[in-house]
Amino acid sequence: GAVVSQHPSRVICKSGTSVKIECRSLDFQATTMFWYRQFPKKSLMLMATSNEGSKATYEQGVEKDKFLINHASLTLSTLTVTSAHPEDSSFYICSARDRRHTYEQYFGPGTRLTVT
Amino acid sequence: GENVEQHPSTLSVQEGDSAVIKCTYSDSASNYFPWYKQELGKRPQLIIDIRSNVGEKKDQRIAVTLNKTAKHFSLHITETQPEDSAVYFCAASDGTSYDKVIFGPGTSLSVIP
Numbered sequence: 539g540a541v542v543s544q545h546p547s548r549v550i551c552k553s554g555t556s557v558k559i560e561c562r563s564l565d566f567q568a569t570t571m572f573w574y575r576q577f578p579k580k581s582l583m584l585m586a587t588s589n590e591g592s593k594a595t596y597e598q599g600v601e602k603d604k605f606l607i608n609h610a611s612l613t614l615s616t617l618t619v620t621s622a623h624p625e626d627s628s629f630y631i632c633s634a635r636d637r638r639h640t641y642e643q644y645f646g647p648g649t650r651l652t653v654t
Numbered sequence: 655g656e657n658v659e660q661h662p663s664t665l666s667v668q669e670g671d672s673a674v675i676k677c678t679y680s681d682s683a684s685n686y687f688p689w690y691k692q693e694l695g696k697r698p699q700l701i702i703d704i705r706s707n708v709g710e711k712k713d714q715r716i717a718v719t720l721n722k723t724a725k726h727f728s729l730h731i732t733e734t735q736p737e738d739s740a741v742y743f744c745a746a747s748d749g750t751s752y753d754k755v756i757f758g759p760g761t762s763l764s765v766i767p
Contacts, residue, residue, distance in 0.1 A: 570753055572754060579762075580759070580760070581743060581757045581758065581759045581760050582698065582743065582757045583757075584754060584756065584757075587753055587754055631697065631698070635753075641686045641688070641703070641705075641747070642688070642700060642703070643688075643700070643755070644700075645690075645697040645698045645699070646697060647696070647697045648697055
């Protein structure tokens with residue numbers, strides 16, 4: 539149980555284009571999902587908290603107009619990187635919290651984004 | 655907001671020895687402290703967690719201790735095996751928002767056969 543999937547696993551896009559990443563909880567309902575960014579050999583940096591049916595809460599320094607988050611259902615959250623640039627290249631990981639449990643987060647496998 | 659520090663950044667031990675990773679946090683309101691293991695290119699996996707009403711928790715070869723007064727918590731791995739080699743992250747709940755956790759910088763553990 540508690541499986542989280544992400545799609546795509548890898549994506550290469552041209553500078554200036556937008557990329558959408560999907561995060562799904564496969565066997566549980568997630569009222570809250572989280573989006574992280576991870577640079578090579580670095581820790582997970584929380585970008586935003588995504589709550590079903592409401593606007594995402596962004597961490598300080600994260601541009602909400604650049605990283606659009608939509609949490610339209612209890613099993614799906616999407617992150618859209620708009621007008622991507624090479625500096626947006628990174629590993630993006632989502633996590634989801636089972637609404638039945640208070641704290642535990644389950645992570646997706648991550649998406650490697652490369653902007654050329 | 656919460657700030658989590660972690661030491662050491664790298665740790666190398668002989669197979670069979672114990673490994674200890676230590677973390678400190680800044681927000682006295684934090685009440686949830688998970689530990690994650692991340693292998694290269696893989697997703698973080700929760701290995702153990704502890705809540706503030708407990709001082710110690712053990713699961714087979716893994717144990718976590720929490721000192722709320724000093725605001726530090728530690729991960730102990732006994733009888734280490736090569737498959738324990740990975741990056742380990744501690745985290746602490748954000749005291750102002752129990753929804754999220756803040757991660758430490760990570761410890762790269764190498765277990766030498």
